Amino acid sequence: MSFVQIEGLSVSYGKVHAVRGISFEIPQGEVFGFIGPNGAGKSTTIKVLATLLKPDSGHVSIDGIDVPKYPMAIRRRIGYMPDFFGVYEDLTAAEYLHFYAAAFQIPRSRRDSTIGDVLALTDLTEKAQAPVDSLSRGMKQRLALARVLLHDPDLLLLDEPASGLDPRARIEVRELLKALQGMGKTILISSHILHELAQLCTRIGIIEAGQLVTAGSLEEIYASLGLLQVVHTQILNLSDELLTKLRATPGVARVDTQVDRVSIQMRAGELTAEDLLDTIHSHGARIRMFQPEAMDMETAFMKLTEGKTA
Amino acid sequence: MTSSHPITERIPWWRHLSFPLLVKELTEQANRRRTYVVRFLYAAVLFALGVLAISGDASGNVRLGAGQEIFHNLVQLQFWLILIFLPATASGALTIEKERDTLSLLLITTIPPWSIVLQKFLSRLLPMLSFLLLGFPLLAVAYSYGGVGTTELLAAIGLLMLFAVQVAAVAVFCSVFSRTTGEAFISTYLVLAGMAAFDIWPMTQFATLSSGAIGIALARARIRILMTLGASAICLLLGSLLLERRAFLPPRNLLLQLFRRLDRFYEGMNQVTGGIVLVNDGNELPEEKPIAWRETSKKSLGTVRYLFRVLTVLEVSILCVAAWVNLNTVSQRNEMSQLLFILWVVSATMLCVHASGVIASERSHQTLDPLLTTPLTGADILLQKLAGVRRLIFVLLISFASIYGFQTWFQGFDFGYALVSFASAVIFLWLIAWGALWIGLRLNSPMKAVLTSMIAVVLVCAVPLVLESLLGRISVLDELSIPQIISNVSPVRIIQGIEAEGRFRFIRDNRLFFVNRGYITYLVLSGLLLIYGLLLWLIRSNCLKNADVLLQRIPEDSNAPINPMTAKGAATSDHISDAEQLASASV
Numbered sequence: 001m002s003f004v005q006i007e008g009l010s011v012s013y014g015k016v017h018a019v020r021g022i023s024f025e026i027p028q029g030e031v032f033g034f035i036g037p038n039g040a041g042k043s044t045t046i047k048v049l050a051t052l053l054k055p056d057s058g059h060v061s062i063d064g065i066d067v068p069k070y071p072m073a074i075r076r077r078i079g080y081m082p083d084f085f086g087v088y089e090d091l092t093a094a095e096y097l098h099f100y101a102a103a104f105q106i107p108r109s110r111r112d113s114t115i116g117d118v119l120a121l122t123d124l125t126e127k128a129q130a131p132v133d134s135l136s137r138g139m140k141q142r143l144a145l146a147r148v149l150l151h152d153p154d155l156l157l158l159d160e161p162a163s164g165l166d167p168r169a170r171i172e173v174r175e176l177l178k179a180l181q182g183m184g185k186t187i188l189i190s191s192h193i194l195h196e197l198a199q200l201c202t203r204i205g206i207i208e209a210g211q212l213v214t215a216g217s218l219e220e221i222y223a224s225l226g227l228l229q230v231v232h233t234q235i236l237n238l239s240d241e242l243l244t245k246l247r248a249t250p251g252v253a254r255v256d257t258q259v260d261r262v263s264i265q266m267r268a269g270e271l272t273a274e275d276l277l278d279t280i281h282s283h284g285a286r287i288r289m290f291q292p293e294a295m296d297m298e299t300a301f302m303k304l305t306e307g308k309t310a
Numbered sequence: 311m312t313s314s315h316p317i318t319e320r321i322p323w324w325r326h327l328s329f330p331l332l333v334k335e336l337t338e339q340a341n342r343r344r345t346y347v348v349r350f351l352y353a354a355v356l357f358a359l360g361v362l363a364i365s366g367d368a369s370g371n372v373r374l375g376a377g378q379e380i381f382h383n384l385v386q387l388q389f390w391l392i393l394i395f396l397p398a399t400a401s402g403a404l405t406i407e408k409e410r411d412t413l414s415l416l417l418i419t420t421i422p423p424w425s426i427v428l429q430k431f432l433s434r435l436l437p438m439l440s441f442l443l444l445g446f447p448l449l450a451v452a453y454s455y456g457g458v459g460t461t462e463l464l465a466a467i468g469l470l471m472l473f474a475v476q477v478a479a480v481a482v483f484c485s486v487f488s489r490t491t492g493e494a495f496i497s498t499y500l501v502l503a504g505m506a507a508f509d510i511w512p513m514t515q516f517a518t519l520s521s522g523a524i525g526i527a528l529a530r531a532r533i534r535i536l537m538t539l540g541a542s543a544i545c546l547l548l549g550s551l552l553l554e555r556r557a558f559l560p561p562r563n564l565l566l567q568l569f570r571r572l573d574r575f576y577e578g579m580n581q582v583t584g585g586i587v588l589v590n591d592g593n594e595l596p597e598e599k600p601i602a603w604r605e606t607s608k609k610s611l612g613t614v615r616y617l618f619r620v621l622t623v624l625e626v627s628i629l630c631v632a633a634w635v636n637l638n639t640v641s642q643r644n645e646m647s648q649l650l651f652i653l654w655v656v657s658a659t660m661l662c663v664h665a666s667g668v669i670a671s672e673r674s675h676q677t678l679d680p681l682l683t684t685p686l687t688g689a690d691i692l693l694q695k696l697a698g699v700r701r702l703i704f705v706l707l708i709s710f711a712s713i714y715g716f717q718t719w720f721q722g723f724d725f726g727y728a729l730v731s732f733a734s735a736v737i738f739l740w741l742i743a744w745g746a747l748w749i750g751l752r753l754n755s756p757m758k759a760v761l762t763s764m765i766a767v768v769l770v771c772a773v774p775l776v777l778e779s780l781l782g783r784i785s786v787l788d789e790l791s792i793p794q795i796i797s798n799v800s801p802v803r804i805i806q807g808i809e810a811e812g813r814f815r816f817i818r819d820n821r822l823f824f825v826n827r828g829y830i831t832y833l834v835l836s837g838l839l840l841i842y843g844l845l846l847w848l849i850r851s852n853c854l855k856n857a858d859v860l861l862q863r864i865p866e867d868s869n870a871p872i873n874p875m876t877a878k879g880a881a882t883s884d885h886i887s888d889a890e891q892l893a894s895a896s897v
Contacts, residue, residue, distance in 0.1 A: 047679075050679075050683050051682075051683060051863055051864045052679060052682055052683065052862065052863045052864070053864070054864050066870075067864070068864055068867065069867045069870040070866075070867070070870060071858075071863070071864040071865070071866060072685055072687075072866055075683055075684060075685045076685050078683065080679070080680065080683040081680075082676070082679045082680065084676045085676075086675040086676030086677035086678075087675070087677070088604065088608075088675075088677060090566075090604070090608040090609075091604070091608065095595065098595045098596055098600070099596055099600040099603070099604060100600070100680070100684065102596040102597065102598060102599070102600035102603070103600045103601070103681065103684040103685075103686055104684055104685060105685060108597060144680075147680065
């Protein structure tokens with residue numbers, strides 16, 4: 001059974017139907033990327049899981065527990081990070097974490113060590129005594145991540161955690177999320193930055209106008225759309241014979257020669273990058289560079305959505 | 311080469327007179343429902359009180375020739391309505407742009423600062439002038455009664471417009487200068503109070519002009535009018551000059567800043583005195599109640615040492631008045647009673663500001679959602695949020711007790727008075743606090759919450775008094791003393807009643823009577839207080855019972871089975887066994 005289950009979820013704000021009967025599942029330990037344009041219903045879905053919004057209809061459960069029926073039990077299992085990080089201007093980073101540690105009823109004897117651990121994990125130990133409002137936006141995001149980790153939740157609900165961050169801060173947050181993934185956390189993350197989700201997520205769901213367009217692993221989605229993955233390679237002993245052999249390889253859709261490289265386009269699901277490398281090598285090629293491009297999620301997104309919002 | 315480069319070319323000043331910002335502001339106002347609600351409220355108050363002033367307590371024929379008195383009452387009413395309504399709308403003219411981070415977008419357009427300020431000023435002034443037009447039919451009725459000269463009529467219209475210009479100019483200046491709408495709103499009244507102290511105040515000029523002043527008095531009034539115009543122009547000019555400099559201010563808490571400056575001053579003084587610490591704030595980190603910890607150790611009106619300063623200011627004022635009363639040969643309770651009413655106004659304002667903002671400010675700062683996903687119950691969050699308010703009420707109660715103590719001392723011990731007066735303070739202070747919290751729970755903007763709370767307090771106090779005046783004209787009801795009974799429900803009358811040694815106010819044949827029935831009256835007053843106590847209990851219960859819904863999160867399902875894993879949603883048995891361990895550990 002999946003850790004997060006959503007079946008036929010519908011949420012309305014007055015006459016506006018923000019979410020219209022979406023269903024998906026997230027197995028334990030997976031990183032689920034939630035993608036969609038502004039107003040698609042991502043934040044609303046996450047707020048339902050975070051016990052902040054009551055669904056109009058549908059079934060939502062986390063770890064088998066019905067969310068609308070047992071919100072308090074759910075709150076102990078989740079860590080929620082909203083898309084905007086409001087600060088308590090009057091607290092330091094350490095005080096901020098102590099505040100939430102007390103709110104999550106972590107025993108006083110364990111608080112110092114727990115806070116030390118999460119500060120170390122988020123690389124904020126040196127900023128422990130700094131006022132929260134003096135931190136940079138990237139640091140605030142990491143502090144928010146530290147907060148959601150305090151009570152060691154099973155599920156992290158992260159709404160646009162990388163929005164508004166500079167490239168360095170974005171990479172830091174991404175690396176932190178990878179570390180959390182390594183710790184076995186189940187993570188639901190929404191983002192607009194598609195290529196970052198491609199590097200991080202094991203599964204994705206694309207939502208538009210309150211409806212789920214598709215959900216599944218990246219490979220499944222690419223295969224279902226017939227998308228091509230590109231591999232850039234430099235071959236020292238490149239010859240017409242080798243090119244012919246490459247074009248004849250099952251799963252290869254197209255081979256283009258450029259000034260400094262050969263670009264090979266593969267049909268997702270038919271051939272993997274590892275198999276292609278073995279095949280080229282078996283043809284006696286001397287390879288200087290072999291670089292598979294990240295899956296083209298933007299193409300998938302554009303193909304699956306029509307730019308509508310709820 | 312061309313002689314003038316397009317970048318350095320100056321735009322002629324007259325091109326800025328197209329006023330695109332004014333058009334946008336007026337269009338926005340026309341599209342808002344709030345505009346029509348405010349207009350309706352203004353008209354309702356104006357016409358209700360206007361009809362009251364015109365109808366009086368005698369028939370129309372008897373009042374022929376008495377138009378001047380009615381006219382004066384109506385003009386005064388319009389002055390007060392300008393003073394109440396205009397700062398509420400104009401003080402947010404530029405602070406709203408700052409709060410939404412849209413002022414920078416305005417500043418990078420070709421509209422110069424003076425034009426931005428002028429257009430904002432006009433966008434607030436023009437609706438107010440249209441409000442003033444609403445009152446003209448009433449003035450015409452008063453004029454028709456006779457006794458009002460044409461010059462007086464024109465002077466009234468001119469001075470009302472001048473007052474609107476003055477208030478709007480001051481409010482726009484304060485809006486330029488301040489960081490938040492709340493700061494601008496309060497500073498508008500402070501600046502206006504300063505102007506009133508120097509007699510730059512069209513209200514008093516109207517009184518002078520309409521009294522038929524001649525010679526020096528007339529000249530002085532004219533000079534004051536010119537000064538009012540000059541002060542308004544200076545406000546707008548300063549606003550234009552300061553707009554860019556005050557556009558990007560960091561968030562701040564003025565009261566907290568003041569207290570921290572005092573801290574630094576006292577720390578400096580402590581080096582002289584050897585480090586005396588009178589009040590220690592206690593725990594540095596939260597133990598079990600984190601929200602209460604923040605409210606009582608990080609907020610200006612919750613921290614012990616800061617509240618101690620508030621108490622000192624209040625107590626010194628009370629002691630000074632008490633000493634003055636005591637030194638007087640003729641012992642008077644009036645001065646203490648007046649001080650008591652001032653204390654009520656100050657307390658109600660402080661509680662409205664503090665209690666209505668505890669949740670609304672979390673919402674506006676977007677810090678509430680993370681708090682709502684913690685396992686704290688909704689009721690617990692509210693009770694902890696009120697920890698600072700509780701301390702403030704405690705401090706205020708000390709001041710009330712001091713006044714009641716002095717009253718008892720000066721007039722001889724009266725157990726009924728001591729008991730009922732202290733009970734009134736406890737009940738009304740908590741009622742204001744919970745009422746303001748309840749309003750704050752329903753509104754997202756702290757400013758709206760504060761204003762709504764204050765309006766609610768004024769309405770509760772004033773509506774029974776207005777009803778008394780209106781119903782008093784119906785002879786059948788008057789004979790049954792129903793208007794008087796209704797008016798005695800007003801908290802103002804209850805407090806007045808207690809101060810008048812438990813006497814009920816009673817009007818018969820245009821004469822004021824006090825009915826003193828000793829402890830029987832105290833019992834009736836206690837009954838009225840009990841009604842307010844019941845209202846307090848209802849509001850408190852409603853807030854605590856529906857805390858989750860009011861805070862906007864999913865409430866606990868009271869019908870759900872106790873163990874979440876036995877509920878629908880737990881599908882497979884092996885999964886249940888895993889999750890049950892977690893549930894038993896945490897629920």
